[in-house]
Amino acid sequence: MPLTSVQGAPPMSAALHAVKNTPAPVTTLPIIRQYLPPKGAKESLMGALLRGALIVGLKPFLGPPWNVATQRAALHVGSVVMPQDGRALVVKDRIGALEVERVTAKAVPQPRHAIVYMHGGAFCVGSPRTHRSITTRLAALTGALVLVPHYRRTPEHPFPAQIEDGVAAYKQLLAEGFAPERIGIAGDSAGGNLTYMLSAALRQQGLPQPAVLVMMSPVVSTEFDPNGSAVTRAHRDPMIRPAWAHQVLDWYNAPADHPLGTPKAIDLSEMPPSLIQVGEDEVLYDDxxxxxxxxxxxxxxxxxxxxxKRWHVFQSHAGLLPSSDQALQRQAEFFKRYWAA
Structure with a gap:
């Protein structure tokens, strides 16, 4: 059960209408829930150990002065110790030149549902391999095919190559006979951004929307508010340094005048039902x-x-941290709630 179920303040537009004595638009307040870590020695002990490992073994190596090869190696080393879910099977494949992983539940040899999973890593690091602790569990929990593109990364391939590769993966699922109402898109961090942007790209291309989106700690800001979480929570975040965020946004190099270049300007009128998960202690909280x-x-x-009390993409510690397992279980339930049977 959530600690609290909060309905946020009315949007600013409603307040302005009230000042002008004109009718305010009918709005539904945001659905926001907060969860405390589950009680127990495993959660508290592993939480402390994992937080310390991130602070010492990963955070210093993500961002300047390190080059992208060093950053990729650091994330890879940190990820290989995260346990995969043994109930899932991982098969490498290709969609043309695009490398992908197909992850399925061993108990469901012919899935009726599918997820395009856009892995995180600040657009420049990470791979399908580094995120198997998440993708294998999503496959096991949902019974869906989880298709994970090894999308082109920065700085070698700036925007919008990553979005284009996500669209290619989605089109592949349609070509294989998966109906849009049985497809979801999910991603973490930069992959959360790509989940959000992929929905917009599909709309712009006249392609059908998936049934559901799930985003973990997505990044949508292209500028840093000096009073926002990117600054005020930097000392609490055990994984992301603001300097890294500045570096990778420069590498991503999304032009503001491109139809997909400014995430906060995207038309959300057709956005599918969406679940967003975020840790309290992270610089991307505001996004x-x-x-x-x-x-x-x-x-x-x-x-x-x-x-x-949790951090950036803590879900990657599933199998070690009970709160991570619970978060992925809630994702699976959200997918099933909006998928067609």
Whole structure:
């Protein structure tokens, strides 16, 4: 059960209408829930150990002065010790030149549902391999095919190569006979951004929307608010340094005048039902808050889950940390709620 179920303040537009004595638009307030870590020695002990390992073994090596090869190696080393779910099978494949992993539950040899999973890593690091602790569990929990593109990364391939590769993966699922109402898109961090942007790219290309989106700690800001979480929570975040965020946004190099270049300017009028999960102790906290509020203003259904005392993409510690297992279970339930049978 959530610690609290909070409905946020009315959007600013409603307040302005009230000042002008004109009718305010009908709005639904954002759905925001907070979760404390589950009680128990395993959660508290592993939480402390994992937080310390991130601070010492990963955070210093993500961002300047390190080059991208060093950063990729650091994330890879950190990820290989995260346990995969033995109930899932991973098969490497290709869609043309695009490398992908197909992850399926061993108990469901012919899935009726599918997820395009856009892995995180600040657009420049990470791979399908580094995120198997998440993708194998999503496959096991949902019974779906989880298709994970090894999308082109920066700085070698700047924007919008990553979005284009996500579209290619989605089109492949359609070509294989998966109906849009049985498809979801999910991703973490930069992959959360790509999940959000992929929905917009599909709309712009006249392609059908998936049934559901799930985003973990998505990044949508292209500028840093000096009073926002990117600054105020930097000392609490055990994984992300603001200097890394500045570096990778420069590498990503999304032009503001491109139709997909400014995430906060995207039309959300067709955004599918969306679940956003974020840790309390992370610099990207404000971005998750913004998405749920913007989607709600656009008349779309979005839910935000805030995990207290947890960090950026803590879900990657599933199998070790009970709160991570619970978060992925809630994702699976959200997919099933909106998928067609």
């Amino acid at each position: 998750s808050q913004w998405i749920v509020e913007a989607a709600t203003r656009a008349g779309r259904h979005a839910e935000l889950e805030i995990y207290l």
